[in-house]
Amino acid sequence: MLDRTVTRPVGLTQGDPAGIGPDISLVAWSRRAELAIPPFVYIGDPAILAQRARDLGLDVPVRESDAADALRHFPDALPVLPVPAGAAVVAGHPHPASASGTIGAIEKAVDLCFRGEVSSVATNPIAKSVLYKAGFRFPGHTEFLADLAAKRTGQPVLPVMMLAGPLLRAIPLTIHIPLKDVPGQITERLIVETCRITHRDLQERFGIEAPRIAVAGLNPHAGEDGAMGMEEIDIIAPAIKKVRAEGINAFGPLPADTMFHEQARARYDVAVCMYHDQALIPAKALGFDDSVNVTLGLPFVRTSPDHGTAFGIAGQGIAREQSLVAALRLAADLGERALEDKR
Numbered sequence: 001m002l003d004r005t006v007t008r009p010v011g012l013t014q015g016d017p018a019g020i021g022p023d024i025s026l027v028a029w030s031r032r033a034e035l036a037i038p039p040f041v042y043i044g045d046p047a048i049l050a051q052r053a054r055d056l057g058l059d060v061p062v063r064e065s066d067a068a069d070a071l072r073h074f075p076d077a078l079p080v081l082p083v084p085a086g087a088a089v090v091a092g093h094p095h096p097a098s099a100s101g102t103i104g105a106i107e108k109a110v111d112l113c114f115r116g117e118v119s120s121v122a123t124n125p126i127a128k129s130v131l132y133k134a135g136f137r138f139p140g141h142t143e144f145l146a147d148l149a150a151k152r153t154g155q156p157v158l159p160v161m162m163l164a165g166p167l168l169r170a171i172p173l174t175i176h177i178p179l180k181d182v183p184g185q186i187t188e189r190l191i192v193e194t195c196r197i198t199h200r201d202l203q204e205r206f207g208i209e210a211p212r213i214a215v216a217g218l219n220p221h222a223g224e225d226g227a228m229g230m231e232e233i234d235i236i237a238p239a240i241k242k243v244r245a246e247g248i249n250a251f252g253p254l255p256a257d258t259m260f261h262e263q264a265r266a267r268y269d270v271a272v273c274m275y276h277d278q279a280l281i282p283a284k285a286l287g288f289d290d291s292v293n294v295t296l297g298l299p300f301v302r303t304s305p306d307h308g309t310a311f312g313i314a315g316q317g318i319a320r321e322q323s324l325v326a327a328l329r330l331a332a333d334l335g336e337r338a339l340e341d342k343r
């Protein structure tokens with residue numbers, strides 16, 4: 001339950017309209033009172049959303065609205081700020097023809113956030129490969145949002161992906177790149193910058209006074225004193241030393257295979273991992289239904305469910321809405337906190 005006054009809706013993007021984004025958004029709205037879900041405005045195609053409600057047998061009035069009126073509509077209708085999908089959509093059958101609508105909804109949400117019309121952005125899942133076929137040149141939301149923010153502010157933005165659940169917060173240092181490219185992308189500078197952003201955002205956004213940052217090694221046994229790889233000695237340890245000198249409580253490099261059990265997790269607030277699956281496997285294994293993907297380092301709040309488009313179950317009424325609900329709650333909480341801090 002949100003213990004802050006809600007002054008703005010969360011801007012919720014539709015994601016890939018053939019995925020489960022529409023399904024779980026409809027269910028979240030249906031359960032708004034029971035679960036005390038913060039008000040949101042859905043940014044996407046109202047006709048597709050209304051059709052999905054009919055397909056799922058959900059009695060959800062879909063009402064076109066701008067962001068300003070969404071708080072007023074939310075109690076009795078699901079407010080939708082229209083961004084047409086640009087193509088016919090069949091649940092479970094993604095098509096690149098809908099990419100422009102998917103991308104347009106994300107751009108619109110960011111614009112509304114910069115204008116102060118929504119408190120924050122929550123994104124429903126997109127299928128990267130579908131967008132790539134339509135010419136999208138960013139690996140995922142994370143990098144796209146950083147680019148939109150950099151263009152808007154004129155400042156470079158390093159986005160930091162964090163999976164946050166009740167049992168674990170985990171960050172992949174490198175994100176959407178092939179595994180073979182990971183060692184080449186691990187630099188002292190990237191680790192230092194990631195630790196700085198993590199430290200600052202856990203303090204300022206999450207209210208953790210002195211965040212404890214555990215840094216994973218790359219190689220088995222964190223390199224076993226160089227016998228199984230040199231990245232720990234050459235790059236990771238020097239980066240940790242540098243940020244510690246700045247007063248950041250980072251430590252490691254830790255062997256990744258032994259840093260996620262219960263007692264190990266009690267020693268840190270967040271784990272900085274070297275690559276996508278090193279962070280996301282423990283995060284999803286420990287909390288697939290209630291973890292949230294939150295992007296640190298942006299000048300606005302962005303969250304997302306931790307799962308993907310799940311095309312195989314879209315339109316079937318079996319997608320679980322919990323991770324989206326957690327993402328909406330976190331977006332509203334962090335977004336309203338940021339607005340309070342500005343006042």
Ligand SMILES: NC(=O)C1=CN([C@@H]2O[C@H](COP(=O)(O)OP(=O)(O)OC[C@H]3O[C@@H](n4cnc5c(N)ncnc54)[C@H](O)[C@@H]3O)[C@@H](O)[C@H]2O)C=CC1
Binds near residue numbers: 125129309
């Ligand atoms: N934030 C985002 O935009 C994300 C997007 N993706 C994209 O999603 C697409 C599919 O990725 P996958 O690896 O198949 O992961 P996925 O998370 O879509 O599905 C993995 C498995 O979990 C199930 N599942 C996922 N969410 C569920 C839910 N809410 N309720 C019940 N079951 C659920 C699916 O049916 C499937 O069996 C990819 O194109 C990927 O790029 C993946 C992760 C995050």
Ligand SMILES: NCC(=O)COP(=O)(O)O
Binds near residue numbers: 140293304
């Ligand atoms: N596996 C996480 C994921 O793909 C989410 O990426 P993003 O679209 O939030 O950048």
